[in-house]
Amino acid sequence: MTTLNILCVGDSLTAGSTAGMEHPYALKLRTRLQQAFPDHEIECQVEGKHGDQVTQGGFDERLEAAWSVADRPFDWAIILGGSNDINWNKPADAIIAALKQVWEFPIAEGSRVLAMTIPEYRAKIQKIDDKRAAVNDAIRSYDHAAFSSLDLYKEFPYHTMSSADRSKYWDTDGVHFSAAGYDLMGDKIADVLIPLIQSRS
Template sequence: MAGRQKLRILCFGDSLTAGYSSLGAIYHPYAEMLIQFLEMAFPEMDVEADIEGEPGETVKFGFLPRMQGLFSPKNTEGNKNYDWAIVLGGTNDLARGISDEEIFHTLKAVWDVPLRRNIKVIALTVPEPGVKVGEASAAKRIALNDAIKSYRRTNFHAFDLATAMPYFKMSPRDQQRYWDDAIHYTPDGYDFIGNKIGTFLVSLLAKEKAENHPSPAKRRRYFKDDEKVFDEEDDGQRAIDRGYVVVRRRDLD
């Protein structure tokens, strides 16, 4: 519809972005719920999301060339005018024993591609798997997530998906409802993630809107006798002692 505001989002990552479920028989990306959530929050807005999720891909060996390729001049469908890029990766790297330092170093380069094009970035932390892992592996995931949350840059935001999607703090019923296997989610699980990311993005968009369109200053209202000098005002401290205090409208503004 002409005149409607558009919001373009790039959802980038691995199988968790693709919405992989039921051993690949179902793909239900979180972006579907994200779009619905944003359009409910902002009815005047048309939301579009491109889903770039590659099952099995690692941050270290696949993310950067793929992100660069999306914006390459040789890509006839590239260089799209995205407003936001949501990036999720690291699960496959950790499973392959790649260090958290190496993953984070590459993630910064991946984020840099859209940031240099004035595209705002939401980096998601790596959610915990639905299975107990060794202490060393768990510590690497926590260290990586701490690095993501601590990173500071203009137009960069981190959303703690790991805290929003805590397998071991959920009830057995919710674990069964949201998790398809130890790594991937059911369609309900991906909808849950889309809802959580949507809530976060709505808060960022609302803040942007408030900063770009500040409320106009209230016009001072004048009332009858605003400038009149009452006899009690000339009495100074004696008037106060007698219980007289004159308060004008302008004193309250």
């Protein structure tokens, strides 16, 4: 049986932090991938660390560690990072450079990368919004044959979402998603990833 091996790397949004528990998007993603590719064995490894920053090297260390112990190479690395760096006032240029370094490792190892833009949250702070916009523009514009992106900022808004959907999909802290929200995130990733995998089969 063919194996589809996926590594999900990020911070608390990858870990699935919500209401004192963890419900990672990888749960829904794996279900969707298994439905789309019933003849494949689907493996989704989650490497989500609360509070981690791409500029501090933790993403690189976890990527390299995951690769070093993997039974087989990862076909895809799904990466979401930069939110904590922005909150800690790291320069946009430094965040972008760190993200590119994170992406380059799996690509060099023969994997493909699906990177996500950084979603907004409840607080509206202009300098944070501006920095997020700069980083997200860099994610959208990055060009490599083994790189694709999902505009999570656009696909998972906070302020323009209806109040009913906001209550359903966002945690009460206004920063993380609810369990239903992480499932929705997994669906949105699957909607992008499945055609990409099919195009290469």
